[in-house]
Amino acid sequence: MNKKKLVFSGVQPTGNLHLGNYLGALKNFVKLQDEAECIYCVVDLHAITVFQDPSDLKNNILETTAGFLATGLDYKKSIIFNQSSVSGHAELGWILNCVSKVGWLNRMTQFKDKVGKDKEKASVGLYIYPNLMAADILLYKSTHVPVGADQKQHLELCRDIAQKFNADFKKNLFPIPEPLIQKEMSRVMSLRDGMAKMSKSDESNYSRIDLKDSADEIIKKVKKAKSDSSSIPDNLKVLSEKPEALNLINIYTSLSDRSFDQTINEFKGKDYSHLKNKLSELLVEVICPVGKEIKKLLEDKSFLEKILREGTEKAKVIAERNLKEIKNVVGFF
Ligand code: TRP
Numbered sequence: 306m307n308k309k310k311l312v313f314s315g316v317q318p319t320g321n322l323h324l325g326n327y328l329g330a331l332k333n334f335v336k337l338q339d340e341a342e343c344i345y346c347v348v349d350l351h352a353i354t355v356f357q358d359p360s361d362l363k364n365n366i367l368e369t370t371a372g373f374l375a376t377g378l379d380y381k382k383s384i385i386f387n388q389s390s391v392s393g394h395a396e397l398g399w400i401l402n403c404v405s406k407v408g409w410l411n412r413m414t415q416f417k418d419k420v421g422k423d424k425e426k427a428s429v430g431l432y433i434y435p436n437l438m439a440a441d442i443l444l445y446k447s448t449h450v451p452v453g454a455d456q457k458q459h460l461e462l463c464r465d466i467a468q469k470f471n472a473d474f475k476k477n478l479f480p481i482p483e484p485l486i487q488k489e490m491s492r493v494m495s496l497r498d499g500m501a502k503m504s505k506s507d508e509s510n511y512s513r514i515d516l517k518d519s520a521d522e523i524i525k526k527v528k529k530a531k532s533d534s535s536s537i538p539d540n541l542k543v544l545s546e547k548p549e550a551l552n553l554i555n556i557y558t559s560l561s562d563r564s565f566d567q568t569i570n571e572f573k574g575k576d577y578s579h580l581k582n583k584l585s586e587l588l589v590e591v592i593c594p595v596g597k598e599i600k601k602l603l604e605d606k607s608f609l610e611k612i613l614r615e616g617t618e619k620a621k622v623i624a625e626r627n628l629k630e631i632k633n634v635v636g637f638f
Contacts, residue, residue, distance in 0.1 A: 309342060324516070325504070327595070335376060335377040338379060345384070347613070351437060368603060371602035375599045391620050397628060401470070405433075405465075405469075414458060416434075435462045447480070478630070496549070533550040536576055
């Protein structure tokens with residue numbers, strides 16, 4: 306059994322990275338680099354569970370890679386690669402399809418929320434996507450998985466699959482991976498609707514801050530963000546009834562590496578316009594350099610492709626070794 310801490314996480318290359326990706330995932334990825342062996346994957350196999358235009362997909366894979374590097378991931382410290390280049394993900398995915406249960410997948414709320422009444426028209430891939438996610442994690446015998454709160458249920462499924470595999474084959478092959486979910490900022494919400502997640506698929510540009518936004522765009526979006534007409538309260542209970550206002554406080558807290566209490570102490574009794582000014586300043590300071598770096602990196606696509614190729618070679622070494630062991634345990638030659 307793997308004793309060392311091994312971190313794995315994945316980001317889907319389906320469009321512009323935004324503040325939710327940064328605070329909910331990337332910022333945490335960067336911190337973990339110094340504590341553990343880390344593998345960060347651009348999950349292109351997951352992306353095609355919903356149709357992607359092939360040339361857009363290629364661009365988005367490189368853009369997500371650029372986002373990884375621009376937020377501070379170091380390809381010398383961490384393994385950065387794209388999922389489809391390591392065939393072990395799909396192979397283990399199939400094996401785990403045969404371990405996981407239809408009943409387990411039927412409970413996945415993300416699938417139900419995504420397809421709504423159109424279940425019959427959803428791709429089979431979208432339905433079994435959590436099994437592939439489990440394969441991503443278990444292929445490397447990962448021990449820790451940093452994810453946003455929306456992925457918690459998928460990670461629990463991965464733990465169930467790992468346990469069932471170990472029990473079925475009477476072998477302690479897979480460590481049971483632990484979720485790493487940030488308490489302060491597990492969910493960044495839309496700037497227009499505090500009950501909806503900040504999302505790249507939201508029609509309104511004003512709902513999210515993209516990492517490539519200019520300073521002017523950031524300032525405009527924060528100004529237009531929904532908040533509240535009364536002044537900022539001094540406790541979470543009152544704030545919780547105003548989800549848009551709470552979201553702004555949470556974003557400020559996470560971005561400035563403060564605690565919730567510190568932020569509240571700084572802003573209680575003041576108007577939201579004051580918080581918005583401070584938040585805009587901080588966003589411009591933190592996000593604009595990242596956006597500029599993404600744009601710069603995208604000017605040299607061959608460099609980004611080279612990073613992915615090198616990461617793929619490193620990932621393959623671990624994946625092939627583990628897959629050999631897994632296949633043997635399952636009973637394949
Ligand atoms: N399902 C994740 C998401 O949509 C992405 C993902 C795929 C992932 N494989 C993973 C995250 C493995 C963590 C570990 O955000």
